[in-house]
Amino acid sequence: AQSVAQPEDQVNVAEGNPLTVKCTYSVSGNPYLFWYVQYPNRGLQFLLKYITGDNLVKGSYGFEAEFNKSQTSFHLKKPSALVSDSALYFCAVRDGYSSASKIIFGSGTRLSIRP
């Protein structure tokens, strides 16, 4: 069965420092991977995706993610954190190519950026 793991419940970073939010996945076929961000009492906002191609994908708000097939990882990164990046971040994987495939989410990582 397909699954996503976010090993850290919380990540704390000082403003201006680089940040990394970790994600590992398990799929039987090709991985289709996504990152979302959620602010309090709001829905999830799409940040970026990996479908195929370059292992480094760029997304919204200066975020990027690195796909590593050998380590089955898709870590979210940003070179310089902002206080406004503080939110809940979810990694997700589609369990197939078709539109009928499910999108499965990790348990989330709370990112806290201190001024």
Added chain:
Amino acid sequence: EAEVAQSPRYKITEKSQAVAFWCDPISGHATLYWYRQILGQGPELLVQFQDESVVDDSQLPKDRFSAERLKGVDSTLKIQPAELGDSAMYLCASSLGRGPTEAFFGQGTRLTVV
């Protein structure tokens, strides 16, 4: 910018009552999802539609939950009767329905059962 519309934003209901949530996906999106998110956890898929057909409802508690998308556009999720454990955020999302595309989420409905 097109958005997924959900209503109501907040709902308080007494246990054993019926409650319904509505979702209007982005125009042209064939796939519609309903997720339940317990506070501090990741979203859990309840039901997925492709046009008007259910493609996955394996995690939907069918004794009390029902979902429909009659004309393949907007959708309703119903709970009857509501239980205390149903308190959660109910999220609707939609995607184009061709290939492994991302899903776009609505603002959600925060349900509190008292």
